[in-house]
Amino acid sequence: xxxxxxxxxxxxxPGGSLRLSxxxxxxxxxxxxxxxxxxxPGKEREPVVxxxxxxxxxxxxxxxxxxxxxxxxxKNTVYLQMNGLKPEDTAVYYCYVRYFPSxxxxxxxxxxxxxxx
Numbered sequence: 001x002x003x004x005x006x007x008x009x010x011x012x013x014p015g016g017s018l019r020l021s022x023x024x025x026x027x028x029x030x031x032x033x034x035x036x037x038x039x040x041p042g043k044e045r046e047p048v049v050x051x052x053x054x055x056x057x058x059x060x061x062x063x064x065x066x067x068x069x070x071x072x073x074x075k076n077t078v079y080l081q082m083n084g085l086k087p088e089d090t091a092v093y094y095c096y097v098r099y100f101p102s103x104x105x106x107x108x109x110x111x112x113x114x115x116x117x
Contacts, residue, residue, distance in 0.1 A: 002026050002106050006095050009111030012085055016115070020080040022095030022108055029073045033098040033105075036069065036080045038091035038113075045094065049080065062088075085115045 003025035012018050020036070028034055035050030035058075049059045049069045057069060066084040071077065078095055092112050098105040 002028075002097055002099075004095050004097060004106060004108035006093065006108045006111040009093060009113045011114045011116065013117050014086060014115055016085050017081070017083045018085065018113060020082070020093055020095075020111060020113075022078040022080075024076040024078075024097060026076065027073070028071065028076050028078065028097055031097050031099045032101050032103075034071070034078050034096065036078075036093055036095050038089075038093045039110075040088075040091040043091075048093070051078075082113070085113075087115045089113060090115050 005023045006020060008018060008020040033050055033052045036048040037045050038048050039045040047060055048063055049067055051057055051069055068081040070079045090113060092110040094110045095108045096105040
């Protein structure tokens with residue numbers, strides 16, 4: 001089992017930027033997939049962006065061109081750079097790691113992102 005700790009959330013004005021971090025308690029180098037989901041009030045959790053099979057990146061249409069995922073294997077950390085934030089990006093952001101396709105993903109505790117003027 002892995003422990004995932006997100007950080008970097010907060011309050012930002014529309015058009016602003018934030019970088020979220022997700023630190024894992026063990027290596028993520030060989031994980032099948034990792035990335036970020038989000039859940040807005042009253043809505044279901046939805047995928048944001050993921051790295052699959054090491055180098056394929058999958059973005060939700062709503063964040064293409066604005067959000068970028070990256071990883072630092074030496075630090076066992078996944079990042080989410082969010083630019084051009086909009087009020088509709090307001091949500092709790094969760095990182096996940098899935099070590100094998102047949103294995104359920106493991107989740108962090110979430111970090112709140114609020115985009116408001």
